[in-house]
Amino acid sequence: MKARGNTFVVDTTNSPYAKLRPVPIENVHLEDSFWAPRISMIREKTIPSQHEIIEETGRLFNFRRASGKERGGFRGLYFNDSDVYKWVEAAAFSLAAGRNDDLHRLTRQTILEIISAQDDDGYLNTYFTFDNKKKRWTNLRDMHELYCAGHLIQAAIAYYRATGEHELIDAACRFADHIDETFRLGKRDGTPGHPEIEMALVELYRLTGKRRYLELSKFFLDNRGKGLIGGSPYHIDHKPFRELDEIVGHAVRSVYLNCGAADLYMEIGDERLLEALFHLWRSMTERKMYITGGIGSRYVGESFGEDYELPNVTAYAETCAAIANVMWNWRMLLITGEARFADVMELALYNGVLAGISIDGEEYFYVNPLADRGTHRRQRWFKCACCPPNIARLLASIPGYFYSISSEGIWLHLYAQGKVSIDVNGVSVKLTQWTRYPWDGDVKIMVQPETESSFSMFLRIPGWSRKPKVLVNDQPIDQPLSAGSYLEIRRLWKHGDIIQLVLPMPIEQIVCNPRVMENQDRVALKRGPLIYCVEQVDNPDFDVWNLILPLDSKMEAKWEPSLLNGVVIISGEAYAADDEIDGQLYRVETSSSVKMRRVKFTAIPYFAWANREPGPMTVWIRSLMLPHQAT
Missing domain, CATH: 1.50.10.10 (Glycosyltransferase)
Structure with a gap:
């Protein structure tokens, strides 16, 4: 058994049916x-x-x-x-x-x-x-003995x-x-x-x-x-x-x-x-x-x-x-x-x-x-x-x-600024990442093999990415890029070679399969790997459950260093529905219109919600309402 200095989440070093x-x-x-x-x-x-x-x-x-x-x-x-x-x-x-x-x-x-x-x-x-x-091993279904073991x-x-x-x-x-x-x-x-x-x-x-x-x-x-x-x-x-x-x-x-x-x-x-x-x-x-x-x-x-x-x-x-x-x-x-x-x-x-x-x-x-x-x-x-x-x-x-290796080379799964030392077929390779991921999709990677060496770098192109770009030593690579795949860059790597990965992070409105009844006519906001939500504390002028987001809403992402230990927020224009029906639970519908007013809204990453004062929150926002229907 080899110990100390080899702490793995899962050790597939000698697993014959593992690729990585x-x-x-x-x-x-x-x-x-x-x-x-x-x-x-x-x-x-x-x-x-x-x-x-x-x-x-x-x-x-x-x-x-x-x-x-x-x-x-x-x-x-x-x-x-x-x-x-x-x-x-x-x-x-x-x-x-x-x-x-x-x-x-x-x-x-x-x-x-x-x-x-x-x-x-x-x-x-x-x-x-x-x-x-005397009860040991008498109730494997309920008593969690093997789970604890x-x-x-x-x-x-x-x-x-x-x-x-x-x-x-x-x-x-x-x-x-x-x-x-x-x-x-x-x-x-x-x-x-x-x-x-x-x-x-x-x-x-x-x-x-x-x-x-x-x-x-x-x-x-x-x-x-x-x-x-x-x-x-x-x-x-x-x-x-x-x-x-x-x-x-x-x-x-x-x-x-x-x-x-x-x-x-x-x-x-x-x-x-x-x-x-x-x-x-x-x-x-x-x-x-x-x-x-x-x-x-x-x-x-x-x-x-x-x-x-x-x-x-x-x-x-x-x-x-x-x-x-x-x-x-x-x-x-x-x-x-x-x-x-x-x-x-x-x-x-x-x-x-x-x-x-x-x-x-x-x-x-x-x-x-x-x-x-x-x-x-x-x-x-x-x-x-x-x-x-x-x-x-x-x-x-x-x-x-963050990283794996295979017989072909080094695999990058997640992105974050930092350093790693990896042995690639007997050659020590140091990688240095510079990035503000997940807030920004620009990633720069310096490759530093101890000696010039030929191997592959496998960069994950996330499935959420749109129009990604990759450059090596400031030159665009001559390979097709496909979201939701690993890009293999094989070459003779020299000390100080630079890979640049550009992953634009547009704000996207995600719709759900219509079979999910609760999410019909609703959208969720996503930017990069992060799902967003609207929380009442950021939107005091209306109930966030009444927010209606047009598909053509103008939205922007902004870094807020003092908010929630630093997050990128999404802000934009939308509508708030005033659709209370006089305290009634039900009513006869006599008009197809919904009373709305223009509002500005702020959304935060879902992981950060409920860290401030309590209030309503939602991920899925009412949508599919055209602006000309507003009053």
Whole structure:
């Protein structure tokens, strides 16, 4: 096992069926005004404040109780261990990105509490101790034992890679061995009610080289669809995985399962797995995904709804589900090298995920509506607190998503100012990016190989881009550019070569498939990768739910450095409808006209809403009203 200096989100270095290989987090140094401050915020505010909360809510007490250090009853929900593990993983990724002695010390203390609670046989779950010990492995559908184990394994892998310290990974391997002996080797059928362990076991195989972990992951996936956990679509147990063609059920469960299947495919090359993943991806992105990249529209079961069932006020769109969307698309990108997966990953990251955390890094959304009357606010924590540490671990690992390598060369997926060092077929190459992305689409990249070297640079041309341009050393390239693809530039690269990528960011009005009933005659504003919303605090002269935006509205984008830690706003001219009907709920329509008045409006990025005073908000704005109908 190679540790320290090789911290990956997903390590496909030796995966035979992956097209792309990872670049260690340690090699990527972001220096921009968008991601770098957020990564610092996660390290300096979010992770420490979350540790205070997992202590005060009894999550760490549960480990001390299980080890005999403290007495009392179990505190909280039966899967609370997983929040501690996600916190450790966030801390590990943060330590990989930059040394922090205080955080290292705090993480070690937490890990010692975890491993002290492990049983002699390797079992580790603080809920199933003492009187509950006899209930172990008796309810895989509901009790999240395998889910918690998966998060322990992922935390242990990240911490070992970041620090080289082996105590937690040793404990995780002992637990994984116990699970393997109980189920696969013990001839005991089972599959988790909440998928998570599948991808964790594949990553453990990648780290250790022990094939038993890969076989155990396959064992759990192959047992789905046999009715072992009830056979319901909610648990994605209604069909064998390879027969799935529609994404259904609990959104996080469903997409975590897809992550595990994608990881498994990259190691064993089962084409039926990949075929199912493509079907599920199209089902989600073409019929069941919000414009923000959020998924899971129903409060009931935190689940996917029917095709085109995408309500706005009652959107569930759990933060964890948007995170899962990023995770799955990252894996699909590693498999294929296709930009469509990077496009969805970016969409979910900048919109669905980032809305889940306040701009000060200490409050969170569990649910992410696309319209609200001002009552939905972020919270410091939740009784079921899966989302806060989940968003912390994702944002702490962000540097690991920017670049990949292949046998042909270097792949650039996301853009941000900073530097990276990459080994390309034995040649050390340094890249430096200059850009204000996502606020501006101009990107300049300096290529600095230690010796002149021939390889390809693959630049992602986002699917949202219009009329992109690429120059090398001030000369336009003689290649066609296609939005939603990777542009391959192959040449003999010399120290100091400059690539310029120009991605114009016009303000666009996006319309929805008419089968989404709520969004008929409405538009959403998009600029670059960002979805916008109108919030009452910026528009005090009218109710933003009454805003009507003509298709020919004049709009402009403007940088506001003092607003919401610095954002580009969209401002323009529109109309406000005065269509209250004298307090009545219904009336007989006697005129086709709607009373309107001219107004100026301001829109902000969706991720930044609800950080100021409460008030109505909406993403989808009434439209398709021609100016000559106004009075």
